[in-house]
Amino acid sequence: MLNVSDTRLAQQAYEQILDLIVSGQALPNALVNERRLAERLNMSRTPIRDALLMLESEGLLVRQGNRGLQVRQMRVEDFIGNLQIRLLLEPEAARIAAGRIRHADLDDLARDLRAILETAAIGGAAVERDVVRSVDDRLHRSIAEATGNEQLASIIQTLRRQTQMFDLKSVPERLHDTCDEHLAILAAVKAGDGDAACAAMREHLEKVRQSIITHLSRF
Numbered sequence: 001m002l003n004v005s006d007t008r009l010a011q012q013a014y015e016q017i018l019d020l021i022v023s024g025q026a027l028p029n030a031l032v033n034e035r036r037l038a039e040r041l042n043m044s045r046t047p048i049r050d051a052l053l054m055l056e057s058e059g060l061l062v063r064q065g066n067r068g069l070q071v072r073q074m075r076v077e078d079f080i081g082n083l084q085i086r087l088l089l090e091p092e093a094a095r096i097a098a099g100r101i102r103h104a105d106l107d108d109l110a111r112d113l114r115a116i117l118e119t120a121a122i123g124g125a126a127v128e129r130d131v132v133r134s135v136d137d138r139l140h141r142s143i144a145e146a147t148g149n150e151q152l153a154s155i156i157q158t159l160r161r162q163t164q165m166f167d168l169k170s171v172p173e174r175l176h177d178t179c180d181e182h183l184a185i186l187a188a189v190k191a192g193d194g195d196a197a198c199a200a201m202r203e204h205l206e207k208v209r210q211s212i213i214t215h216l217s218r219f
Contacts, residue, residue, distance in 0.1 A: 006046070006047065006050075009043060009044075009046075009047035010046075010047040010050035010051050010054070011051075012043075012047070013037075013041060013043055013047040013048050013050070013051035014050075014051035014054050014055065016041050017037065017041075017048075017051050017052070017055060018055065018060070018161065021055070021060055021071055022133070022161070022164045023129075026071050027071060028071050028072065028073040028074065029070055029071060029073050030070065030071045031064070031067060031068055031069070031070050032052060032061060032068060032069040032070065032071065034048050034049060034052070037052075052069055056069060058158045058161060058162070059072060059158065059162055060072055060161060060162065072162075074162065074163075078162065079163055079212055080209065080212070080213070082159045082162050082163050083163060083205060083208065083209045083212070084209075085159055086156065086159050086160070086163075086205055087202065087205050087206065087209070089152065089155065089156055089159075090140070090143070090144070090156060090201050090205060091198040091199070091201040091202040091205070092198065093143055093144050093146075093147050093152060093153075093156065093201075094143050094185060094188070094189065094194075094197040094198050094200070094201035095194040095195065095197055095198040096146070096147045096148075096149075096194070097142075097143040097144075097146035097147055097189055097197065098188060098189050098191070098192050098193055098194040098196075098197040099189070099191075099192030099194075100146040100147075100148075100189075101142055101143070101146045101189055101190075103190055105142060106186050106189060106190045107190075109135065109138060109139050109142070109182075109186055110183060110186050110187075112131075112135045113135060113179045113182055113183055113186075114179075114183075116131065116132060116135065116175070116179055117176065117179050120175055120176065127175065132175070133164065135182075136178075136182070137160075139182055139185070139186070140156065140160055141153070141157060143185075143189065143201075144156040144157065173211075174207075174208070174211050177207065178204070178208075181200065181203065181204040181207065182204070184200040184203075184204075185197060185200040185201055185204060187200075188200050
């Protein structure tokens with residue numbers, strides 16, 4: 001059984017390996033090497049192994065028999081399928097979350113979104129990918145957790161992680177629209193308007209799905 005220290009190290013390893021996958025530094029179909037990861041992250045192999053098991057359970061790593069774990073190659077069908085499930089779950093989560101999140105937290109998110117828009121509006125200024133991803137994560141996670149249903153929040157988080165590999169780096173033209181859609185979601189949640197929050201989340205996810213389909217049709 002893991003003690004608190006072991007759990008914390010495993011979580012740190014998990015976050016760092018997840019970032020390698022989401023950012024594309026760990027390439028799809030690449031085999032995972034525990035020893036090299038331990039050296040890269042300056043950790044022992046025990047928290048690395050625990051983190052890899054967590055990522056395997058979320059479907060981001062797949063086991064290839066005796067060869068070990070491999071970074072999952074996400075297919076177009078996987079992205080679209082995940083978004084279809086998110087379309088069933090997240091609008092209703094937003095409906096439930098309406099009026100349940102502290103206004104101060106919602107205001108913080110709104111401020112960060114406007115800061116991203118301001119940075120993007122400056123000629124030649126690039127918005128850091130990690131900044132956009134962090135705000136996006138906080139918004140969707142806050143809404144999922146506000147439902148009070150841990151299982152629902154966990155499912156939504158897993159589905160989001162599996163689609164994060166296809167983010168605004170792939171469709172940078174979506175940056176402004178995504179921020180505006182997020183602001184609309186926040187406004188509805190803050191107002192306690194469940195129907196409006198549900199509709200805003202559904203519109204956001206529909207547009208994300210369409211942007212991915214449009215992007216992939218170019219190839």
